[in-house]
Amino acid sequence: MGNAQSDLNALEGTSGPQIISFIINGKTYTVNPQTVDNDIGPEYKLVDFIRDKARLKGTKYMCREGGCGCCVVTARTRDSAGELVSKAVNSCLIPLLSCDGWEIATVESLGNQKTGYNAVQQRLVKFGGTQCGFCSSGMVMNMNSLLESNPTSKMKEIENSFDGNICRCTGYRPILDAFKSFASDCPEELKRKCGDIEELSCSTCPSRTAQCLETIPTSLKAFSFKDNRIWVKASSLNEAFQTEERFKQAGLKYRVVAGNTGTGVFKNDTDNVQAFLEITSIPEMQRITVGSTEIILGGSVTLVKGIETLKRAGALTGFQYTAGIAKHWGRIANTPIRNVATIAGNLMLKNQHEDFPSDVFITLEAVGAELSIASSPTSIVRIKVADLLNYDMAGKLVLSIHLKPLTKDHIFRSFKITRRYQNSHAYVNAAFCMQVDKKRNYLVVGVPNVVYGGITDNLIHASATERFLANKSLRDEATLRAVMQVLDTEIKPDSRPPDGSQAYRKRLTQTLLYKYFLSILGLDSSNRVRSGGKNLKRNVTKGQQTYDTDKTTWPINEPILKLESFPQVSGEAEYINDIDPKFGELFGAFVLSTEAQADLVSIDASAAENLPGVVKFIKASDIPGINDYMVMTDTPEEVFAATEVQYTGQPVGLVIAEDRDTAFKAVELVKVKYANISAGVVSIEEKILQAEKDGSLDSLFGEEVKSFDFTSSENVPGVQKIVGEFQLGSQYHFTMETHITICVPKEDGMTVHSSTQWMDLVQSAVASTLAIPANEIDMSIRRLGGGYGCKITRATQIACACAVAAYSTNRPVRLQLDLDTNMKMVGKRAPFLMKYEASVDTTGKIVGLKGKIFANTGMQPGEETSELAIGCLQSLYESNNWQITPSNISTNTPSNTWCRAPGTTPGIACIENVMEHIAYTLKLDPVAVRLANAIKTGDKILATDGETFTGENFIPKMLAELKVSGSIEERKKFINDYNLANRWKKRGLAIVPMRYYVDYTSATKLPVYVCIYNRDGTVAVSCGGIECGQGLNTKVAQAVAFELGVPMDKVKVKPSNNLVSPNTDSTGASVTSELCVFGAIMCCKILNERMKPIKDKAKGATWEKLVKLCNRAGIHLVATYMASPEDNLSNYNVWVVNATEVEIDCLTGESKIVRVDIIEDAGKSLNPEIDIGQVEGALIMGIGFWTTEKLIYSNGSPGLLTYNTWQYKPPLPKDIPEDIRITLLKDAPNPYGILRSKATAEPPLCSSVCVLFALKNAIFAARKEAGNADWFRLDGPVTPEDILLKCLTSPLQFSL
Ligand SMILES: Cc1cc2nc3c(=O)[nH]c(=O)nc-3n(C[C@H](O)[C@H](O)[C@H](O)COP(=O)(O)OP(=O)(O)OC[C@H]3O[C@@H](n4cnc5c(N)ncnc54)[C@H](O)[C@@H]3O)c2cc1C
Ligand code: FES
């Protein structure tokens, strides 16, 4: 490689330093990337400038691959015609150098506590659309961008544009409602809800400032960087090709840059690239021509512009088919990506990665589009789209895409089958285009185009199938049968884990072609099969939230807005990564094991340590104290593997560098040698097989749990035995804030900012790891960007590693995990397997249940265990003759950990599966079977010696209520009729009741501290519970305001810290809010008691006056309290019923959730708005667990295959129920609970297994038609692949 500056000077017209200018929130920034002290390079991203240079922390990042949306900002640019365009962009993918001339708006520009909040922010708050708040600024900016670009959007468009913003907490319904209130077709009920927001006048609606600096640059810009790399922005084709020529001559490896979103999919594509050529300002490549004989789209036309053009062109004679392409492209990636991603960029990803399932490629190929490929401004050739696959593109550009008119008889249809409906790549995509003469019995004229993606790298056309279909009638069943045979022979999918199996992908090629037949025949197909030609149609989401509120007790039971929601929607809320870098701060990045089970022979970090900017490599031997971060448990776990590794992804060390990028680069340079390598086991089945082989099966089992002296029910007359198995998968917590710790050495120890749900564990473990006293560690935690259990124990490993780094370098260290590391290294929800034998009488009552429950605990069996699940298995049932045996299976995966509703989720799902199995086998109503087994007063409690059930079983009355409010009987009839009328679409309804036992005994140590300030009577509170989005602080403030009799605005809840809340239990198990509220009430009682004598004397004194008098009298206006066993807090039950209805497409395996009704007993809710939010959020996390979220491990290396947003799919807005109705049970104050309330955060997640049974019922309906009415096993998660294969759909059943 030559010298960068001389290479650069050689480019015509580019001598001397060059600058870029852009505006952020009204302020102009001029950047000279060549400045020596500048760390801005070609891969420096907009998000980093916004956060690190402009110091605007409202914009967050998590995945850095365009898959989560928390980095979205509004970009205002000019298009090729000079028009101002506002668009949402993922700032994590935009190179800063591409922002020349842009105006960028971040969440800070919309409003804040000083200037007031704008309409988008206010509505998100008003509708309860924030919990942890980490996604909120991205949500706000996505909506802001939409309003700027289209102020009259309809509800559907608004919902569609949230296809790239993940919220793990809320379940989306409140966010969608908030933003749909801006729609031109907003319904009255939503308008009413925002009626009392002051901002309804348009003056406060978002408006664009139109400060965009320039139009299209007219001359080439070029930059060279400290690391000798080069960036050139060409403004004409001439410049582009000249630049390419220079790069070639200089022997530089270079990359053409358009939207740069390809790096979100293929992250390593920029490895070793020395020069970049940006082509987005070349006018010829942005041109769009729509003529009667040709449509030409420039290569740099964005997907969104392409979609708009093709949609409009659909009205033109000969181009009707383009509307179908536009529709298909609308499902590529997500809105912010489509706003910048170019058509040529997408096609080129296919050229470079044959296995890339490009949607652009297959749709354009199916309609015979052509590409203009230029190797100079004048040397241009036309090629077919398919030819691009093997075309040598070195030194060439895709100049434009050309579409020709087709006859009115040409019919185009395309399909995209994905794990999740939105923002998901295709397992299989297909596009068919045939000239069909409907008058001649749907005759295919000539050879049609049958194009598939996702089958093999080279298969584009199913050529034999195409030849076969030529001149055949699509209305002829013989043709249909025969063409399926041809496809069967022709299609041989390759294996591509973790994407769909070969069997599934092959079947899809047949079912999609059949769908095409049906869609074309329309009314000429028979009634029962006709709907098979249509895709599942999703309506705009709607919801109902029903609860009572008792004004006499306000602010208790008042639906108050969350205290932190305004700072969250304005970016003012501080998360750990928003803490300003400390002087001399370093950055850490983990080096992970690439083997599943091996001895560690050596670690050579010399190359990494020699990289400029790297300070040190830390490993186990650098730990001054004990190499164990689980210090408060009896299952030690190493911070860094010392002598052996036990799973792929286990940390073996940490690189410490001056900055983030250097740290991650250096990680790649660390060489680890292993010996005695074994592939290990990753699943329960493998471990059982292995144990069966080596005769160690018995050793897998623990002591059996019996609720009674088990008596055998075998051979009892009238009793039938039902045998089965059921399995649940794992789940990644998907906190939007990944694990993070900042450690700052100081004069008397260390300050530790950790995103932990358990301060005491972090404090203890850091002290033990560093071998320093616990009182040398200061901790303070304002909030977490989501927890869901993953930050209870697992945050500690990150904290300890960071502390060792800070200790060893004596400098502050920030250790923030990137998504890949977080997913590979950290444990998740434990998978479970239950094997059961239930003996049942003719009413479905269980007279004996024998079960074995296996938990895959990962490397260490420390946390979610089979014993825990057994404790929850009983749910609402009598367990008098149950005998369950636990088994904890350790595997070569990270130690699994607490995940929202641990134990209860597998326990309840397993027993509900047994109930479903009984009902199906005995042909009984599943609800009747459940009621036949319902627990009664005096029945034994499983797994707790001597305890019996007391109180009322709420379920019968809740089911009766659900039957009416959910119109269950009418809907059952509708479903029955619907299923009879439709062969390829089936609906299913299921009902799941449940009991969730709230146990205070495990975690009560949550100290609370309340102080009153004499100056103005204001109150400050801090508690040991950690605010992670559950509304803990708001509930505590409500309780304090209530008990002290002061207005809410007098109360502030401060960060948790280990000085006022030492020795805490963890925040989890849904009880933290209640216990902190209890502690706060007790503090207030103490304070009231102390103040009482003064209050009695100073009758009628205002609160402020009273406080002053008390202070003068020397009363200590501080109280602290921690619940203890002496408080005799009673455990209690939470009751929930859930009815879920789904629809499936038996030809694709896709599904949608039509409606969910939940009635939850929340006692007398402390804050019904917050509790509804908890219910909805838990429900949707559960729906993700049972449907879209599948973790796939391989044995040995590479271990986890689904470690990024490309592969792992938590729900997006279109995965939630279309109609979601939540009721908090009325008139159900909890006599045992704190302020008569109940916990809400976990039970709905357990009840979400209902979606699995609803899917199963729909599949049953399909199987019966396929000739199999037997019970079948369906495990979670249920993916489209499972649905299609379990439906037993086969071409033999196809008819017209
Ligand atoms: C989260 C996410 C989800 C996605 N989902 C899908 C999906 O479901 N379906 C799908 O099809 N795609 C999907 N994509 C891919 C997306 O469509 C592409 O990233 C995008 O189209 C690439 O366009 P770009 O302009 O950003 O290209 P860049 O990233 O700038 O470039 C990509 C490649 O093309 C080359 N290149 C760009 N323009 C030209 C040109 N004119 N001539 C020659 N070479 C050129 C570049 O050198 C580079 O090698 C997804 C991407 C992301 C990030
Ligand atoms: S951080 Fe940008 S999309 Fe996730």
Ligand code: FES
């Ligand atoms: S509020 Fe959306 S991720 Fe937490």
